[in-house]
Amino acid sequence: MNDCTYQLLIDVPRTLRIAVGALGVCEFPAGRYVYTGSARRNFEARIARHRAQKKRLHWHIDYLLAAPGVRITEVVRSTVAECLLNRATAGAIPVPGFGASDCCAGCGSHLKRQA
Numbered sequence: 001m002n003d004c005t006y007q008l009l010i011d012v013p014r015t016l017r018i019a020v021g022a023l024g025v026c027e028f029p030a031g032r033y034v035y036t037g038s039a040r041r042n043f044e045a046r047i048a049r050h051r052a053q054k055k056r057l058h059w060h061i062d063y064l065l066a067a068p069g070v071r072i073t074e075v076v077r078s079t080v081a082e083c084l085l086n087r088a089t090a091g092a093i094p095v096p097g098f099g100a101s102d103c104c105a106g107c108g109s110h111l112k113r114q115a
Contacts, residue, residue: 004043004078004079005036005037005038005077005078005079005080005081005082006043006078007034007035007036007075007085008034008035008037008050008061008072009032009033009074009075009076010034010064010072011032011033011070011071012028012029012030012033012067012070013030013069014069015028015030018067020095020098021063023060023095023098026094026098028064028067029094031113032073032114032115033094033111033112033114034089034091034111035064035099036086037099037110038082047075050075051075059099060101060111061111064111086107086110087107090114091113092112092113093108093111093112093113095109096109097109098110099111
């Protein structure tokens with residue numbers, strides 16, 4: 001196994017409108033979100049980076065996690081391939097293309113809103 005996959009369970013306590021890199025201004029209704037990602041190396045460091053309060057905004061998820069009040073409530077680690085896990089996860093796509101700029105499987109987004 002080359003990739004390690006993870007899902008971040010994220011609480012967004014109120015509706016947010018934030019600029020997300022090249023995606024522009026995006027709206028995130030209040031609720032629970034699941035972000036599916038992977039790392040080929042330095043897996044635990046990637047998760048620690050997501051949890052860090054201060055970081056350079058690089059990936060789409062960084063912009064959401066940097067918003068006031070947004071927090072990761074749980075990290076679920078998996079050996080299932082990123083896109084397979086993402087497709088098996090229920091939820092609506094709030095922002096098309098979010099976290100999926102390098103996705104070759106046509107997922108549409110690697111962020112889903114569950115409620």
